[in-house]
Amino acid sequence: MMFRSIRWTLQLWHAAILALALISFAAALYVSISRSWFSQVDREIEGAARVLGSRPLGPPSFGRGGRGFRGGGGGGGGGGGFSADARAGNAGTREGFGGLGRDGGGGPSDGGGPRDGGGPGGSRRSMADELPFVFRLAVPELEQFPSGGPGFFALMNDRAADVPRDVLSRVGQDQRDQPYFLIWSRDGDMLHSSAPLPQVQPWTVQFSKPFGPAVFRWNPDDGMLREVIVPGPFESKVLVGRSVARERQEVRKLAWLFVFVGAGVMAIGLAGGWLLSTRAIRPINAITATARTISASDLSQRIDLQETKSELGVLAQTLNETFERLDTAFQRQVQFTADASHELRTPLTVIHSHAELALSKDRTAEEYRKTLEACLRASKRMKSLVESLLVLARADARRLELNPVRFDLKTVAEESVHMVEPMAVENQIKVESSLVPVEITADRTRISQLITNLLSNAIRYNRPGGGVKLAVTREDGQAIVTVADTGVGIAEEDQKHVFERFFRADKARSREAGGSGLGLAICQSIVEAHGGTIAFTSKANGGTTFVVRLPV
Amino acid sequence: MRLLVVEDEPDLLTVISQSLREDGYAVDTAADGEEGLFKAQGAAYDAVVLDLMMPRMDGFAVIKELRKGGSAVPVLVLTARDALPDRVKGLDSGADDYLTKPFELAELLARLRALIRRSAGKASAIIEMGDVRVDTAARMVYQGEQNVALTAREYSLVELLAIHRGELVSRSMIYDHLFDEEDDSLSNLVDVHVSNVRKKLGKGFIQTRRGQGYVIDNGPPAADGGAEDDDDV
Numbered sequence: 001m002m003f004r005s006i007r008w009t010l011q012l013w014h015a016a017i018l019a020l021a022l023i024s025f026a027a028a029l030y031v032s033i034s035r036s037w038f039s040q041v042d043r044e045i046e047g048a049a050r051v052l053g054s055r056p057l058g059p060p061s062f063g064r065g066g067r068g069f070r071g072g073g074g075g076g077g078g079g080g081g082f083s084a085d086a087r088a089g090n091a092g093t094r095e096g097f098g099g100l101g102r103d104g105g106g107g108p109s110d111g112g113g114p115r116d117g118g119g120p121g122g123s124r125r126s127m128a129d130e131l132p133f134v135f136r137l138a139v140p141e142l143e144q145f146p147s148g149g150p151g152f153f154a155l156m157n158d159r160a161a162d163v164p165r166d167v168l169s170r171v172g173q174d175q176r177d178q179p180y181f182l183i184w185s186r187d188g189d190m191l192h193s194s195a196p197l198p199q200v201q202p203w204t205v206q207f208s209k210p211f212g213p214a215v216f217r218w219n220p221d222d223g224m225l226r227e228v229i230v231p232g233p234f235e236s237k238v239l240v241g242r243s244v245a246r247e248r249q250e251v252r253k254l255a256w257l258f259v260f261v262g263a264g265v266m267a268i269g270l271a272g273g274w275l276l277s278t279r280a281i282r283p284i285n286a287i288t289a290t291a292r293t294i295s296a297s298d299l300s301q302r303i304d305l306q307e308t309k310s311e312l313g314v315l316a317q318t319l320n321e322t323f324e325r326l327d328t329a330f331q332r333q334v335q336f337t338a339d340a341s342h343e344l345r346t347p348l349t350v351i352h353s354h355a356e357l358a359l360s361k362d363r364t365a366e367e368y369r370k371t372l373e374a375c376l377r378a379s380k381r382m383k384s385l386v387e388s389l390l391v392l393a394r395a396d397a398r399r400l401e402l403n404p405v406r407f408d409l410k411t412v413a414e415e416s417v418h419m420v421e422p423m424a425v426e427n428q429i430k431v432e433s434s435l436v437p438v439e440i441t442a443d444r445t446r447i448s449q450l451i452t453n454l455l456s457n458a459i460r461y462n463r464p465g466g467g468v469k470l471a472v473t474r475e476d477g478q479a480i481v482t483v484a485d486t487g488v489g490i491a492e493e494d495q496k497h498v499f500e501r502f503f504r505a506d507k508a509r510s511r512e513a514g515g516s517g518l519g520l521a522i523c524q525s526i527v528e529a530h531g532g533t534i535a536f537t538s539k540a541n542g543g544t545t546f547v548v549r550l551p552v
Numbered sequence: 553m554r555l556l557v558v559e560d561e562p563d564l565l566t567v568i569s570q571s572l573r574e575d576g577y578a579v580d581t582a583a584d585g586e587e588g589l590f591k592a593q594g595a596a597y598d599a600v601v602l603d604l605m606m607p608r609m610d611g612f613a614v615i616k617e618l619r620k621g622g623s624a625v626p627v628l629v630l631t632a633r634d635a636l637p638d639r640v641k642g643l644d645s646g647a648d649d650y651l652t653k654p655f656e657l658a659e660l661l662a663r664l665r666a667l668i669r670r671s672a673g674k675a676s677a678i679i680e681m682g683d684v685r686v687d688t689a690a691r692m693v694y695q696g697e698q699n700v701a702l703t704a705r706e707y708s709l710v711e712l713l714a715i716h717r718g719e720l721v722s723r724s725m726i727y728d729h730l731f732d733e734e735d736d737s738l739s740n741l742v743d744v745h746v747s748n749v750r751k752k753l754g755k756g757f758i759q760t761r762r763g764q765g766y767v768i769d770n771g772p773p774a775a776d777g778g779a780e781d782d783d784d785v
Binding site: 338341342343345346347348349350352353354356357360361374377378 | 564568570571574632633635652654658
C-alpha cells in the first residue's frame with residue numbers, strides 16, 4: 001500500500017532516473033579520462049620509440065657507446081620538419097648517414113650524452129629551444145655532447161629541460177613505469193635493449209614505409225605492459241614499452257571516486273526529492289483531509305485555497321466547485337423532501353383530526369357526513385400530490401413511461417380546453433384557441449396533462465375578466481403549443497424558480513386555487529421526456545406566455 | 553378561555569376550532585397570517601394556535617410582530633415542518649410550544665391547557681380554593697369529594713376566576729374570555745353565569761366588587777402548588 005502511494009512511486013522513479021544519469025555521466029567521464037590517459041601513454045611511448053628509431057644504429061650498443069651519434073641531416077623527421085631539416089643540413093656534418101635520413105628516418109640522432117654532459121650552451125640552446133623536441137635532436141651541436149652516459153633514458157633526461165615535462169616524466173623518470181625498449185634488426189635479431197627488460201614476445205609487423213605508423217599492443221604475457229613498435233632505420237624495428245600499472249591504479253581510484261561521489265550525489269538527490277515530494281504532497285493531504293470531512297450531511301466546508309497553489313490550487317478549486325454543486329443539489333433535495341412532507345402532512349392532519357373529533361363523542365349523521373367530506377377532500381389532495389411526485393420521481397429516474405401514439409395535437413388541445421372550461425367560467429376567464437391540425441407521436445395522456453396544466457395555470461394566475469389564448473401551430477418540423485395569459489405575470493426574481501418543485505410565486509393564491517406547486521415541474525418533465533423544450537416569457541402584470549416545442 | 557386559531561387549510565381550521573369549542577373554549581379563527589396578527593393584536597386571547605406555513609404572512613412573522621407589540625399571549629405553533637432548525641427557529645422567535653402535524657387533538661388540548669395555566673403562573677392542573685377543587689385537565693369542579701355539575705360556560709367562568717384567584721376580574725374581561733367573536737350574547741349573560749355558579753358552589757365563592765368585577769379569594773395564597781404535579785407538556 002505504502003509503496004503504491006504517489007510519493008513512493010515518485011521517489012522510486014526519481015532514484016532510478018538519478019542513478020541512470022549519474023552512472024552514464026560517470027561512465028562517460030571515466031571512459032574519456034582513462035582513454036585520454038592511455039592514449040597519453042601511447043603518445044609517450046611512440047614519441048620515445050620515434051626518437052629511438054631516428055638514431056643511427058652505428059654503435060653496437062647504445063647507452064654504452066663512446067661517441068655520440070651524429071644525426072644524419074637527411075629526410076627530416078616527422079611532419080613539417082623541413083625547417084629543421086634545413087637547419088640540420090646547414091649546420092650538420094654530413095658524414096655519410098644521409099641515406100639513412102633521406103626518406104624520413106627521422107634524421108636526428110642522439111648524442112648518447114650522459115647527464116653530466118650538461119645542457120647545451122646558452123646561444124645554441126636558445127636556438128634549439130625553438131625546435132620541436134624530436135627535431136631538436138638533429139641539431140648538430142647536440143652531437144657534441146659526450147656519449148656513453150646511462151643510455152637512452154638518461155639522454156632523455158638530458159633533454160628534460162627542453163621537452164614537455166610530462167613526456168619525460170612518464171617515460172623516463174618514474175621508475176614505477178618500468179620503461180623498456182628493444183630494437184630488432186631487419187632479420188629479427190635483437191640489436192639493442194634496455195637493461196631491465198620484461199619478457200617481450202617477438203612481434204612481427206610489416207611496415208610498408210620506413211616511417212610508417214606505429215603499432216600498439218598489450219604485452220601478451222603481462223597485460224600491464226603497453227608496447228609500441230615503430231620502424232627504425234634499415235628496416236629495424238623499435239619497440240618501446242612501459243607499465244601502465246600507475247594509470248591503471250589511477251583509473252581505479254577514479255572509479256572509486258566516481259562511486260563515492262555518485263553515492264553522495266544520489267543520497268543528496270534522494271533526500272532532496274523526498275523533501276520536495278513531501279512539500280508537494282502536503283497540500284494534497286490537506287485536500288484529502290478536508291474532502292474527507294465533507295460528507296452528505298455537511299457539505300458546507302471548503303478546501304482552503306490559500307494553502308494550495310498552482311495545479312493543486314486548480315484541483316482544489318475544481319473540487320470546491322463540485323462540492324458547491326453537490327451542496328446545492330443536496331439542499332434542493334432536502335428542501336424538496338421537506339416540501340413534499342409538508343404538502344402531505346397537511347391533508348393527513350385534516351383526515352386525522354376530523355376522524356379523531358368525530359369519534360370523540362356521538363355525532364349526528366350530518367356531522368359524520370361533513371367529517372367524511374373533509375376526509376375525502378384531503379385524501380383527494382394527497383392522491384393528486386402522490387401522483388405528481390411519482391411522475392417527477394419517474395422522470396428523475398428517466399423511467400417516465402411513455403406510450404407514444406400518433407394523434408392530432410389539435411384534438412387533445414380541444415379536450416384540454418373543454419376540461420378547464422368550468423374553472424375558466426368560475427374565474428371569469430375567457431379561453432380562446434387557434435388550433436391547426438398537427439399530427440405528432442407522443443404520449444397522449446401526458447400531452448393532455450401538459451396542456452391542461454398550462455391552461456389551468458394561465459387561468460389560476462389571471463385576473464377576473466382576463467383571457468387565455470391557446471395556439472397549436474407547426475413550425476420547422478416541430479409542433480408548437482403556445483399558452484398566453486393576461487394575468488399577473490411572474491416577477492423577475494421568481495422567473496428562474498418557476499420550474500422548481502413546490503415553488504409558488506404567490507403562495508396564497510395558489511393554495512386557495514388548489515395548486516400544489518408541482519404543475520410546471522411536471523410540465524417540464526413531460527416535455528423533456530418527449531425530447532421537446534418549454535420556455536416562457538413574462539412581464540410583471542404583463543401576462544405570461546408559455547411556449548412548448550415538441551418533435552413531430 | 554378564549555383562543556385564536558390561525559390556519560390556512562380550511563378543513564383543518566374547522567376541525568381544530570370545533571374541537572376547541574367542544575372543549576369549552578371560545579374560539580376565533582383566522583385563515584392567514586395577516587388576519588391572524590390583526591385579530592391577535594385586537595383582542596385578549598388566552599392562547600393562540602398558529603400555523604407556520606401560511607400565505608401572506610408566515611407564522612414566524614406573526615409571532616415576531618406580536619411580540620414586538622408587547623403581547624405575551626402564549627403561542628402554540630402548528631407546523632408540518634419538523635426539521636430541527638424549524639423547531640428551534642419557531643421557539644426562538646417567541647413561540648411557547650410546538651406541535652408537529654399530524655397531531656392528536658387530545659395532545660393539542662392538553663398543551664393548550666398547560667400553556668394557559670403557566671401563563672397565569674399556575675403550574676398545577678388542579679387549583680384548590682378552600683373546599684372547592686378545580687381540575688383543569690379533566691375540566692371538573694369538586695366541592696369536597698362531590699363532583700359539581702357545571703355547564704361548559706360555567707366551568708370556564710370558574711376556571712378563569714380560579715386561574716386569576718385573588719385578582720379582580722372585570723366583567724368585560726370575563727366576557728372577552730368566555731365568548732368568541734361570533735357570539736353576540738349580551739354582556740349581562742356574565743351575571744347570569746355568575747349567579748348560576750353561586751347557586752352550585754355557594755354564595756360566597758364568587759365575590760362581587762361592585763362596578764368593577766368579580767374575584768375568588770377564599771383560600772390561602774399560593775395554595776396551588778398542589779399535590780398533583782401535572783406535566784402533560
